[in-house]
Amino acid sequence: MFVMLRFVFLLVITILYVTPAIAFTGHSLPENGNDSIVFSPGKVWKDEKDNVINAHGGGVLYNKSTYYWYGEVRGETESKGVNVYSSKDLYHWKFEGLGLQTSSDPKSDIVSGCIIERPKVIYNQKTNKYVMWFHLEMKGQGYNAARAAVAISDKPTGPFTLVKSFRPNGHMSRDMGLFVDSDQAAYHIYSAQDNYDLRISKLTDDYLSPTVQDTLLFSKHREAPALFKKDDQYYLITSGCTGWEPNRSSVHVSKSLFGPWEMAGDPMVGPKSELTFGGQSTYILPVQGKKDAFIFMADVWKPKDLKDSRYIWLPIEFKNDKPIIEWKDQWDLSVFDK
Numbered sequence: 001m002f003v004m005l006r007f008v009f010l011l012v013i014t015i016l017y018v019t020p021a022i023a024f025t026g027h028s029l030p031e032n033g034n035d036s037i038v039f040s041p042g043k044v045w046k047d048e049k050d051n052v053i054n055a056h057g058g059g060v061l062y063n064k065s066t067y068y069w070y071g072e073v074r075g076e077t078e079s080k081g082v083n084v085y086s087s088k089d090l091y092h093w094k095f096e097g098l099g100l101q102t103s104s105d106p107k108s109d110i111v112s113g114c115i116i117e118r119p120k121v122i123y124n125q126k127t128n129k130y131v132m133w134f135h136l137e138m139k140g141q142g143y144n145a146a147r148a149a150v151a152i153s154d155k156p157t158g159p160f161t162l163v164k165s166f167r168p169n170g171h172m173s174r175d176m177g178l179f180v181d182s183d184q185a186a187y188h189i190y191s192a193q194d195n196y197d198l199r200i201s202k203l204t205d206d207y208l209s210p211t212v213q214d215t216l217l218f219s220k221h222r223e224a225p226a227l228f229k230k231d232d233q234y235y236l237i238t239s240g241c242t243g244w245e246p247n248r249s250s251v252h253v254s255k256s257l258f259g260p261w262e263m264a265g266d267p268m269v270g271p272k273s274e275l276t277f278g279g280q281s282t283y284i285l286p287v288q289g290k291k292d293a294f295i296f297m298a299d300v301w302k303p304k305d306l307k308d309s310r311y312i313w314l315p316i317e318f319k320n321d322k323p324i325i326e327w328k329d330q331w332d333l334s335v336f337d338k
């Protein structure tokens, strides 16, 4: 009897509340899905075929009216490479395939069993090539190799071919980001010296190698660098170093990429802001066609099941020139129209 009553009660609740909500909004759950025109940070995010997006530690390239999202493929076992998704509006993503694949050749630096993390892709106008940089750990060496690796493609969706892997100017290189400045010069920002140092190196014109213009930014044990520029001022968001566990973010500000960088505190605001809302920075995405519109991208790592790691995308606001990233359960791009 009790079970029957409970069933009827739940049925009534569903008919009264949930059905009109679906009819009205098109989605009952605060999920990032194919029917969604809002961002729901931390919730499962699905592509247009309803598969969960698998692109961690990633970055976004805007090229010829399309956004491309590149990220680590996380599965049951080892790294498989880098996934590519495309989108016209940032809400809906189409899976374009595995842009960079680990190799079956035991002599390859990216032989299956290696670790590929934090891939970023930039487009080189002079060579007309898409250039991917990522953090590479060699098979069977844990996190000891500490290398940067470069791959290249004729198309944004790949396939990307490995060019080489190395320690930039002899420095260890783990977490990393890329940045292309207004003059098309590109830079690699990387955690060196067992993550104690954060360094920046200017890339060669073809974006395939670091130049010797390679400088220590600061020695504060930071990782997960994400750099952006607004009004001739550079902003660098980083995390602390606590493995897969979240920690406090900070933002440094500078008039020049080579410093001096001034610490401007923790930009996060809201519940669990002291732990970056449970996430770790990966990229700052400039929104096209909107002035001063930037999206903070972070990963909520699930170390026991890395493929279940979630994404946090939040808008960046500016108060007295200081970036503020405030938690929002849901938001959309109209926040940038204010």
Ligand code: DGJ
Pocket: 057, 117, 118, 175, 223, 224, 242, 243, 244, 280
């Ligand atoms: C933190 C880094 O930011 C991640 O990319 C990954 O390397 C983990 N550490 C591994 O513990």
